[in-house]
Amino acid sequence: MSPLIFYPVAAAAVLSALAVVTARSPVRSAMALVATLVSLAACFAMLQAHLVAALQIIVYAGAVMVLFLFVIMLLNLQDDPPETGRAGLRFGAGGVAVVLAGGFAKVLWEHSAGDGAVLAESFGTTKVVARSLFSDYLVPFELTSVLLLVAVVGAVVLARRDDAPGQD
Amino acid sequence: MSVISKDPALLHDGDEPDNRAISEIVELQMGPSHPATHGTIKFNLKLDGETVIACDTEVGYLHRGFEKMCEQGTWTQTIPYTDRLNYASPLINNFLFCEAAERLAGVTVPERCSYIRTILSEMSRVADHLTCLGMSATEVGAISVGFYMVEAREILYNLSQHITGARVTVSYGRIGGLTRDLPDDFEERMRAAIAHTRTVMGDAEKLLERNRIFIQRMAGVGIISKEDTISYGITGPLLRATGVRRDLRKDEPYMMYDRVEFNVPVGTKGDNWDRFSVRFEEVIESLKIIEQLLGQIEPGPVKVDDPTIYMPDKAKVYNSIEGLMAQFKIVIEGVRIPAGEIYFAGEAANGELGFFLVSDGSGRPYRVRVRPPCFYAMGALAQMLVGGGIADIISTFGMINMIGGECDR
Amino acid sequence: MITSAHFMVLSAVLFFIGAVGVVTRRNLIVIFMSVEIMLNAGNLAFVAIANRLGTIDGQTIVFFVMTVAAAEAAVGLAVIIAMFRNAETIKADELSSLRW
């Protein structure tokens, strides 16, 4: 992993995440989040998780975020007004977050410093991940399908109108 | 001309009986500078998603004062204005106006003149239907069919230019006859044009009439009932698509329509698919009519031999004082038509085209009122569009074949 | 040399950026998106740990997180749409009543 690649990607991830949180327009927030997700996909690829990286883009950037944009457009959301009167909250939250992030980062850095395990050539390939997914994690995997079904039904029930056809 | 969705609560402010928020209803102004609205019409739409829940049709973006213009000149000077009514089939307007004026004047034109008028009317009807069908196909995305039909129309327009000297602004009819006889190679070129049009219609049938996408786009869209159609005063293919077998060529024959055999195609449901099929079949029938008439037409004069109605030949004008006087009277004073009034209507490409003429006995029309076929359909348009999608506006509007020149009020 | 520790730190930073967004913003959709950032920070940590330990389980778990996130997005956005229909707003502060 070359620092030449890591630092730009990390910077992109952090800056776009900050843009998500600070942008006034929800669409800009969503587009910034897409940038964050793509940067994270690049991180996954650097960590030898090609499959996860591809899925990150397909599922998150390609599907979930389009859903977000779709809803923003559907609701025709305008830009948020500049937030006033809660400067204390914002600076407080920011300050606490900086302190906590610093603490977390220090702990994580100290406990994961040094070289990691030596990875096999096949680490992170579709085959290896799939083997893990369909043997050790078979039951959770099947359960997620139920979860998705429930989510689909729930979303349809919640978002449908009362006058939608088919209702008595 | 505004039609509101069956559910009036949708458009009221305040309490909503359903939970559809007002912000979900989008107002959209379609036209006049929209590719589908010809620059002469505007739809004020209220949309719920893609569905049209209210539509207000605004005509009147083209206003020339057609009727008032006609009343400024002599009877003959009115003829060029009629070209501009329906610019897709100007010859029909021309001839119907002349027929109306002749009936008011009590003039009977020679047989050959009537034959020529009938043939050219049918030729214009074919051109008009080709324009409508081709452009509708183009607007739903089948651009190639549109070009095939425009090519066939082009041959007819060229033929029109060969006969009259102009493609659109023909001014070919005169009260009491025609400006000139047909060229010698007319029959040959007409038969070639018929053959080409048949080929094009065959191609169109393969590309559209059996195309599931096209049928789905057209069938069940823009439905209007038989009763509503009649009460709106809609005539022509739109009326026949609902199943009413009403065709002035059959019911009240004029010109030479009683001497030919033809069918009047009708639809069943009154949707766009029926309208498309009716127009499609009418093209085929018109081609048959032209062929029958080409077999019947005999040589002869194409104008009445009456110097008070039709200008004498140039030879007479230059060589005799009577001829010169007749020419002078017609040019300066106009054709004198006895005082009276008449309503005469014929079957134009889009329906009943009628002229109500009032003469005070002078050489100028006292009142010209035109009953254009398209204008009445505009009133019913909103009713056809509400409940459909945005995409259905295109196919319905295309099949109504709105002609801006006729909506000129 | 970049090790998994770098990614862990990045993950921590992203997590707290997301947390700040959740706390300070009032727009429900933006809050929702901030939650997505936090979830993704977690994903990054999982993948980094998988890389460090040389076991694949970390990557496998990311699948489940993604599935849950997708399901949550579908339901959550449906809830937001339903709220907007009823209350005409998606400002968290203005949605204070429990029923309407």
Place this chain on the structure above:
Amino acid sequence: MSLWAIGAVKSLLVLVFVLQLSAFLLWIERKGSALIQNRIGANRANIFGVVPFNLGFLNTLVADPIKMFTKEDFIPAGCDRFLHALAPFMALFPALITFAAIPFGDSIVLGGETVELRVVDLDVGLLYILAMVSMGVYGAVIAGWASNNRWALLGSIRGSAQMISYELAMGLALVSVVLSYGTLDMQDMVHAQGRTVLGFLPAWGVFFQPVAFIIIFVAGMAESKRVPFDIPEAESELIAGYFTEYSGGKQASFMLADFAEVVVVAGLVTTLFFGGWQFPWLAADGFHLPLMGTIEVSALVVTLLQLMAFSLKVLFFCWLQILVRWTVPRFRYDQLMDLGWKGMLPIALANVVFTAALILARGEGS
């Protein structure tokens, strides 16, 4: 260092291929549609009055870009300027980089080093393509949103719904393709198609997965938003849909993205179903013709033949898409959704189940 150089050369090669083919397709579309419709089509280009003669297909390669990029770049009032400028890139970029995972030739030995003739060697190549295709939707969505125009917004809502729906069918169809090849690596897939079945028929994927081919081709055309799936930009309904408010170079980018997507779909279909760069009966050492024995061919010629085969196949599928575009009318929004959700999705699902059952029955799994 040479790795970087080779990578750069390959990227450049593919980029030039896609861009030139896209521009060339614009000319083919103009002249092809003219051919279909008994017209003459674009037949002259006069640049600043200094090129008085007919430039032929250079029209679109030279004259059109100059015209497009020197036109006024109109930015509507009240739009989001940043997103308005971003959208064309969001449309063009995924379309261009998708081709990176598509192999355009066998590996060749160059100066003692083996070079794979594709830009990136990914074992998840197919997923990469799916990922990039799914990113393509942002161009349309952002363009419509940023334009501050209701027609554009309608176009982009239509576009995003359409692309998500068809991605689903496409993804499921790809699953059955992956099942039958047993790999996500596109180079491996192409290698697998080098065999022959029954002694004479090239083992192209279309013979094993005809249903998946149809679904992927149709869904691919829907992704590239062309007639009959051009409802996001339906010119007679929505004026120009999501790029109503674009002009000049930005609009040129959208057009280029459209044609690049056509090329990508053609490349994808070629690679998955029509043997990719495989020339029928051509192996690394020469032709193995059925009934006629073997003809030796040198390695260089083999590589050139493979490149040619790939280009011709891609060109053929581009032409097929243009042909479809000028033949059928446009769908309506609800019909399009019906086709995607009620037609193609169940068929693709059934195809997956059928393929999996077949593989299980033949014991090829494990």
